[in-house]
Every structure is written in C-alpha cells, then in structure tokens.
Amino acid sequence: MGPNISAEPSADTRRALDGLRALVQALRESSRSAEQSMGLSGAQLFVLQKLGESPAISLNDLARRTHTHQSSVSVVVTRLVRRGLIQRLRSPADARALELRLTSRGQGLLRRAPGAAQDRLIAAIEALGTARRRLLASALDDVARALSLPSAPPMFFEEPAARRKTVAGRARAATRRGTRS
Numbered sequence: 001m002g003p004n005i006s007a008e009p010s011a012d013t014r015r016a017l018d019g020l021r022a023l024v025q026a027l028r029e030s031s032r033s034a035e036q037s038m039g040l041s042g043a044q045l046f047v048l049q050k051l052g053e054s055p056a057i058s059l060n061d062l063a064r065r066t067h068t069h070q071s072s073v074s075v076v077v078t079r080l081v082r083r084g085l086i087q088r089l090r091s092p093a094d095a096r097a098l099e100l101r102l103t104s105r106g107q108g109l110l111r112r113a114p115g116a117a118q119d120r121l122i123a124a125i126e127a128l129g130t131a132r133r134r135l136l137a138s139a140l141d142d143v144a145r146a147l148s149l150p151s152a153p154p155m156f157f158e159e160p161a162a163r164r165k166t167v168a169g170r171a172r173a174a175t176r177r178g179t180r181s
Helices: 011-038 042-051 059-063 070-082 105-111 119-128 131-146 161-177
Strands: 084-089 096-104
Touching: 011 042, 011 119, 042 059, 042 070, 042 084, 042 105, 042 119, 059 070, 059 096, 070 084, 084 161, 096 105, 119 131
Parallel strands: none
Antiparallel strands: 084 096
16 A cells, blocks of 8 residues: 555645656756757766866766766766767876766867756755755655665666667667657
8 A cells, every 4th residue: 555645735745846847847858958959868968068177087076076976977978988979098197097088079069068957956956055955955865765766866867778778679679660669
C-alpha cells in the first residue's frame, strides 16, 4: 500500500511541485535547444562551458565546478572525448594525473554555444544564502531518499549509458524497419 496522500493537498505541496515542474521544464527546454542547435545534450554543453573556463583541469575539479558527482561527469566527458570535443592528456606537473582540455573543435563549438540553464540554476541557489540553501538541500535529500533515488544521479537530461544504448538500439531497429518509434 502506498503512502497516505490526503484528498486535499496542502498549498505548500502544490507550490513545491509547481517550482519543481518549472525548473524541470526550463532545464528540459535548455537541453532540447542545445541538442537542436549544437547537437549536444544540455549536460554536455554545461561540461564544455565549465571546461572552457580553464586551459586544463582534472576530472575531480570539473566535477566540483559542475556541482556533480565525479562518476556522473565522467560519463559526459567520455562522450565528449569520443566526439573529439575534449581530450585527456597527461599533466605536465604530474605524469600520473590526467587533465581535460577542449580540442580546437570543442573551442569552436563553445564559441557558438548558448548559455546553459544550469549556470542560472546554480546562481539562483547560491543567491539563497547559507541557511536557506542548507534547508533546500536537506529537504531535497529527504525527498530523494524517500523515493529511493540514486545518490549519484546522472547530470540533468543526460541519459545513463545503459539506457542510452537501449534507446539508440530501438531507434536503429525502427529505422531498419522503415518506421520510427
């Protein structure tokens, strides 16, 4: 049996859901726009923009700049490396360490790129002030835990690798059959 949900939802619950819907919609539209104009997901564009702020940075530094878990940003970086937009190079300061750099192709794409919605979202959260930001983080953690969501989710609108392969496989099969799913 599911949670007890009253027939009369509270005004605060509705306000919270309206806020979440507006955020998700803005992020979805930004990602769709990046996909249509640049051929990149919103997450890929965001990573390129953060990487473009420095000549070279480590994956851990990039994760900090994107406010994302290292494993989540690593998936996006791998896709960008495959597309020739980012390169992984040995650090001149420490040969054991890898640095990420934009390729000339990545730099060219970035010059034409629109701003990422994630930057506006981060700025809005930072503007809340410490106490309200902590309260928001705590409340969202509680909701995520109640929903049994992963502790290191993928970046906004970036498909996990397994799902992306499944979706791509279905699209190829539909194309071979002469249909679209």
